[in-house]
Amino acid sequence: NQNSSDLFVPDQVLKALSNLGFRSPKAIQALALPPAIRDHMDIVGAVETGSGKMLSFGIPMIHHILEWKKGVDENEGATDGQTEPVLSLKRPALRKPQSRKIHKSRGVKM
Numbered sequence: 214n215q216n217s218s219d220l221f222v223p224d225q226v227l228k229a230l231s232n233l234g235f236r237s238p239k240a241i242q243a244l245a246l247p248p249a250i251r252d253h254m255d256i257v258g259a260v261e262t263g264s265g266k267m268l269s270f271g272i273p274m275i276h277h278i279l280e281w282k283k284g285v286d287e288n289e290g291a292t293d294g295q296t297e298p299v300l301s302l303k304r305p306a307l308r309k310p311q312s313r314k315i316h317k318s319r320g321v322k323m
């Protein structure tokens with residue numbers, strides 16, 4: 214099993230995942246996370262239901278939001294000329310417990 218720390222997942226997200234009992238990535242996550250997080254690539258992945266797709270795109274989204282937030286904080290709150298991330302999930306995805314818990318632990322409003 215590949216360790217989650219090899220996947221370029223931010224430390225605070227790793228901690229949140231560990232608190233949820235997620236200690237090693239599912240196959241789709243191990244494949245999708247490095248190119249999505251490190252290389253900012255767009256990914257198309259097809260695996261059967263329940264294989265872990267949600268966090269394959271959810272974790273890179275959180276990573277990009279944290280990067281954006283860091284930029285805003287460093288500019289003392291100024292957002293001029295910056296793009297604000299908008300997270301839009303369909304209802305079934307929002308109902309998933311890992312969505313709520315990860316966002317809550319990072320203080321991101323949903």
Ligand SMILES: Nc1ncnc2c1ncn2[C@@H]1O[C@H](COP(=O)(O)OP(=O)(O)OP(=O)(O)O)[C@@H](O)[C@H]1O
Nearest residue numbers: 235236237238239261262263264265266267268311
């Ligand atoms: N790395 C992980 N370790 C342990 N459990 C995980 C991990 N990633 C996801 N899970 C759990 O596996 C289950 C299925 O994951 P998920 O909902 O992301 O699959 P999915 O492929 O998005 O499914 P669907 O196609 O139905 O949307 C969930 O209960 C989720 O909490």
